[in-house]
Amino acid sequence: MREVFHQSLEDVQNRLVEISELVTIAIDKATRAFGTSDVALAEEVIDADAVIDEKALALDEMAIEILARQQPVARDLRIVVSALRMSASLERMGDIAEHIAQLTRMRFPERAIPKGLKSTFLKMGELDVEVARRLTELLRTQELALVEEIRNADDDLDDLHVAVFEKVLSDSWQGEAAATVDATLASRYHERFADHAVSVAKKVAYLSTGDWTAPTGALDVATETVTGLA
């Protein structure tokens, strides 16, 4: 029975890695499409999101099967419940990549990146791709040094998110309302993407260190920085 369970857990892990790889491809294409107004690339991301959704759903069904058939307890149970939550976060990261692609498509043939914010958004895009790559690696290797790297990239994204609002609300901002709307939404998407990655990374860390006092619950699905919007 233990062996069956461990085989099941390995299947779950492999599926999490697979979904994380698809999310990495999605955010890489979405942020490149956003930076270059490449509407064909944006379409690819939008079309591919259904695959991420299906794979997340299949993983959820597998986790529920494991709970029903193998009735894990203690740490094993926490691992399976955490997998359900990680799947939800990864699925959400895929949605966010799709939203960035949708912004690109909506503005086409105009540029989706508002004037004056190009370097900021290119940097945000690079950081999101880096976060997704490291998360995939973390899910594959459980190498906990990656958790800190993901957190650091998230901190950098939070700083850039604040910088976008400072720019938009400064006297030098000459964007029209459409540019302001785009900057607001795009910045929020970029920043939220990394929040979800941090939430997954924390769960991997808790499962490795056995620190059950730290929340594994709903709480940190939604961790987000309050921005200096004012």
Place this chain on the structure above:
Amino acid sequence: MREVFHQSLEDVQNRLVEISELVTIAIDKATRAFGTSDVALAEEVIDADAVIDEKALALDEMAIEILARQQPVARDLRIVVSALRMSASLERMGDIAEHIAQLTRMRFPERAIPKGLKSTFLKMGELDVEVARRLTELLRTQELALVEEIRNADDDLDDLHVAVFEKVLSDSWQGEAAATVDATLASRYHERFADHAVSVAKKVAYLSTGDWTAPTGALDVATETVTGLA
């Protein structure tokens, strides 16, 4: 054992109702504070969100306890897993109420509702409160007619969300960048609040009708309408 399990499920249900009541109070205060620039009321919402977070976490721990001790299968297992997901959605609804309160506080003593959008946002606020009240009632009574009412209110909110963007991107819009940012974020928060309520309501419906082919998974945590942003 069955009786113990049913007692546990009743406890879970009572806790979901309790959290939903707190979320209703939060969104009621947050939208009233937003409409009247009442910063003291906004502070109340911000302070109270920690209670919602704690209660969601306690409910998650209870659900994991039930999985470990009572090892439910089939429909019983789905109910417990769904409770974990409903708790995550309710917690997120609390966060969104807090975000609306934060917008109010950041703009104080200025008005948080951008000029020209007052009646739209008041209507959005009323709809969100109505959605929260009906969701609480649904969780308490399992009266499935409420699901349709929640969906209808969500449709109305989606229409208003589109109307906000039409206004902001119209020639008549004279708001400064700060007003455009506020309208964008506030409209997204109001609309997302109801998305999460629909996701919870759907789960209640699935559990009642036994329609397992419908997704109960990560998928519809995030259901959202693609808005006519363009």
